Amino acid sequence: MRLDVVTIFPEYLEPLNVSLVGKARARGQLDVHVHDLRQWTYDRHNTVDDTPYGGGPGMVMKTEPWGDALDSLLADGYEAGDGGPVLVVPTPSGRPFTQELAVELSERPWLVFTPARYEGIDRRVMDEYAARMPVYEVSIGDYVLAGGEAAVLVITEAVARLLPGVLGNAASHRDDSFAPGAMANLLEGPVYTKPPEWRGRGIPDVLLSGHHGKIARWRRDEALRRTALNRPDLLERCAAADFDKKDREMLSILGWAPEPGGRFWRKVQDVEE
Ligand code: ADE
Numbered sequence: 316m317r318l319d320v321v322t323i324f325p326e327y328l329e330p331l332n333v334s335l336v337g338k339a340r341a342r343g344q345l346d347v348h349v350h351d352l353r354q355w356t357y358d359r360h361n362t363v364d365d366t367p368y369g370g371g372p373g374m375v376m377k378t379e380p381w382g383d384a385l386d387s388l389l390a391d392g393y394e395a396g397d398g399g400p401v402l403v404v405p406t407p408s409g410r411p412f413t414q415e416l417a418v419e420l421s422e423r424p425w426l427v428f429t430p431a432r433y434e435g436i437d438r439r440v441m442d443e444y445a446a447r448m449p450v451y452e453v454s455i456g457d458y459v460l461a462g463g464e465a466a467v468l469v470i471t472e473a474v475a476r477l478l479p480g481v482l483g484n485a486a487s488h489r490d491d492s493f494a495p496g497a498m499a500n501l502l503e504g505p506v507y508t509k510p511p512e513w514r515g516r517g518i519p520d521v522l523l524s525g526h527h528g529k530i531a532r533w534r535r536d537e538a539l540r541r542t543a544l545n546r547p548d549l550l551e552r553c554a555a556a557d558f559d560k561k562d563r564e565m566l567s568i569l570g571w572a573p574e575p576g577g578r579f580w581r582k583v584q585d586v587e588e
Contacts, residue, residue: 316478317346317392317425319400320467321384323363323432325349327464336471339481348388355383364433373434381429381440388427395447400425402450403470405463406435409452412470414493416453420470421477428470430463499557500549504537536565543569543582550580 320328328349331337339345353361364374385402393399401423410416420426429436441450455466476482488494492502507518521533539562542549550566555577558566566572572583 316344316421316423316474317348317400318428318471319348319350319388319426320428320430320464321350321352321381321388322430322464322467323352324462324464325351327462328467330468331471335481336475339475339478342480344478344481345475350384350388352380352384355380355387367434371434375434376431376436378437378440381436382443385427385429385440385444389447392425393447398424400427400448402441402444402448403428403467404436404441404450404452405430405455405466405470406452407454407457407459408435409454412453412455412466412473414473414491415495416451417470417473418477418495420451421474426474428463428467430467432462499553501535501538501542502546502549504534504541532561535562539565540569543571547582553580554578555580 320331322328331347331349332340336345336347340347352363356362362377363380364376367373367375389400401420403420403426405428429440441452444450453466453470455469460466477488482488493500507522511518511523519533521529524530539550543566550571555573558580566580570583571580573579574581
């Protein structure tokens, strides 16, 4: 997979040389190009921003540097369609970045990231390139960062670990929390490793039992428990049919019940007298 990042802070992308993404680069599984947007400025101050039309606080990134930068890097191998590039635009106004979107992006051969600073990029830039390639405006969460570079690191890591051969164990992402196609999207429960006792704290007996069925059941119960606690919204989205008999027993211990009609699950409220 090829990745291009255009930014005014190329050094912010240094972590792409480290760990999983760094190794994938070293092995030739990822071909990463980081470009300094100011390369495509032609005035003395290397200006990339200007005041917003209509007024208001902050500055807006100018069309020309972005247009010249994107034209220049797309000229190197652009083709339309499935084999071509997609533009990934990190912005708090984008669609939520999810595991499903990570999978979708991991199936593309070429991602071009345009992390912005200031109040964002002049809209005409995205409108221009949307005519040539898919444009994904993506938010990594409901908070505002000072720029999109951290979001590029997040998205790249989530995508890179899905590429064939990048993770040591191909099964590692099959059971990910949020893996698409899972029966129900549950958070993963707790994990343990040696030593068997640490500061007086042991390991749940079932994990030492060697009984695969019981271990799988325990893991599922812990996943239900953690999801009910930290992400009740995920349980609320599950259809009643997502759960087997044992799941239902656990959900009911956790205070959840099928809604009338049995289509989804909901937290049972204490009935006030
Ligand atoms: N840029 C600033 N905030 C962001 C966010 N939450 N997601 C993606 N890009 C951003």
